Amino acid sequence: MSKKNRRKTLTKKEGMIRKGEFRMDDSKIYIILTIVMFHILPLALVMLGEKGQEVLLMSFLVMLNPIFIALTGLIYGIRKGYNSKYPLFMGVIASISIPMYYNFETNSYMMQTLMVMAVVYIAFSFVSTAVGAFIKKLMNL
Numbered sequence: 001m002s003k004k005n006r007r008k009t010l011t012k013k014e015g016m017i018r019k020g021e022f023r024m025d026d027s028k029i030y031i032i033l034t035i036v037m038f039h040i041l042p043l044a045l046v047m048l049g050e051k052g053q054e055v056l057l058m059s060f061l062v063m064l065n066p067i068f069i070a071l072t073g074l075i076y077g078i079r080k081g082y083n084s085k086y087p088l089f090m091g092v093i094a095s096i097s098i099p100m101y102y103n104f105e106t107n108s109y110m111m112q113t114l115m116v117m118a119v120v121y122i123a124f125s126f127v128s129t130a131v132g133a134f135i136k137k138l139m140n141l
Helices: 024-047 052-078 085-101 107-139
Strands: none
Touching: 024 052, 024 085, 052 085, 052 107, 085 107
16 A cells, blocks of 8 residues: 555644634723723713714624624634634623614614624634634734
């Protein structure tokens, strides 16, 4: 039998995405930044009254919050690798702010928005963390 036909021993290869462990010590700064973005800034805008509420609804809920989630997920993925607990943490922290600070006409509209935005936040976080971990793998960090 030639060497080409011999079966190599099976070794577990590392996948395309570099995985990492989730530790609260490594994630503290990301969680603190998320709490500031989703709870402290909206509270300041709610205190401004009707105009602050309008700015909060139009810019934060639809544009700034998903961008923030994606950027922090990307940075976390590059620095720490992929972990499925981090996106879930970010999605929960972000979703809790919707019934607290956003003023909707009816409760059913608020619940629909909460469910849709929770899925959006978690999806953005999952994808950006995976992309960051892939970039980490490409750069061999």
